[in-house]
Amino acid sequence: xxxxxxxxxxxxxxxxxxxxxxxxxxxxxxxxxxxxxxxxxxxxxxxxxxxxxxxxxxxxxxxxxxxxxxxxxxxxxxxxxxxxxxxxxxxxxxxxxxxxxxxxxxxxxxxxxxxxxxxxxxxxxxxxxxxxxxxxxxxxxxxxxxxxxxxxxxxxxx
Amino acid sequence: xxxxxxxxxxxxxxxxxxxxxxxxxxxxxxxxxxxxxxxxxxxxxxxxxxxxxxxxxxxxxxxxxx
Numbered sequence: 001x002x003x004x005x006x007x008x009x010x011x012x013x014x015x016x017x018x019x020x021x022x023x024x025x026x027x028x029x030x031x032x033x034x035x036x037x038x039x040x041x042x043x044x045x046x047x048x049x050x051x052x053x054x055x056x057x058x059x060x061x062x063x064x065x066x067x068x069x070x071x072x073x074x075x076x077x078x079x080x081x082x083x084x085x086x087x088x089x090x091x092x093x094x095x096x097x098x099x100x101x102x103x104x105x106x107x108x109x110x111x112x113x114x115x116x117x118x119x120x121x122x123x124x125x126x127x128x129x130x131x132x133x134x135x136x137x138x139x140x141x142x143x144x145x146x147x148x149x150x151x152x153x154x155x156x157x158x
Numbered sequence: 159x160x161x162x163x164x165x166x167x168x169x170x171x172x173x174x175x176x177x178x179x180x181x182x183x184x185x186x187x188x189x190x191x192x193x194x195x196x197x198x199x200x201x202x203x204x205x206x207x208x209x210x211x212x213x214x215x216x217x218x219x220x221x222x223x224x
Contacts, residue, residue, distance in 0.1 A: 088183065091198070091199050150186040
């Protein structure tokens with residue numbers, strides 16, 4: 001992966017400090033059905049899908065933006081964590097980053113495939129919601145795990 | 159591909175960290191190479207050979223199947 005696409009290392013820490021709260025808030029709001037801390041406000045909507053009524057376009061609507069806020073925080077945090085350089089970004093780490101990305105996409109789609117086969121009805125909508133975030137979660141988890149493991153196994157360090 | 163980085167490192171009395179700093183990579187990279195989990199680029203192989211003052215072929219050895 002061309003390292004000029006990556007952010008400087010300091011953004012990684014900023015990323016974690018956004019991503020971790022976003023994940024915690026996300027889990028809480030999933031458990032409590034998004035009603036634990038509703039943030040109702042007026043927002044601009046390019047499209048407002050108001051099924052069974054017709055979609056509205058370019059309007060202002062009043063809505064609960066809990067998901068919006070958590071989603072934005074998650075995406076920004078995950079991008080910063082996933083695409084900031086390591087302290088010493090070198091060829092091995094670049095390869096690891098790329099292979100983790102490949103791995104994440106494959107695992108993600110296998111999970112999605114299984115959900116397509118085994119999950120039906122409203123529950124499938126939930127699967128779609130989680131699926132928005134799983135690629136980055138799997139990527140970050142795998143990349144950091146392998147990196148941690150390859151710094152741990154220093155069996156011969158004097 | 160096999161390599162003798164660990165042996166050469168022991169001869170030169172270098173830690174993984176010290177070798178990593180000399181060739182400007184992370185310690186994880188040296189570790190992964192020693193564990194035969196990573197094949198370095200030509201540039202890195204040449205740099206490592208230079209640190210040990212030996213030709214590349216003495217440190218990196220092809221195996222059957224390569």
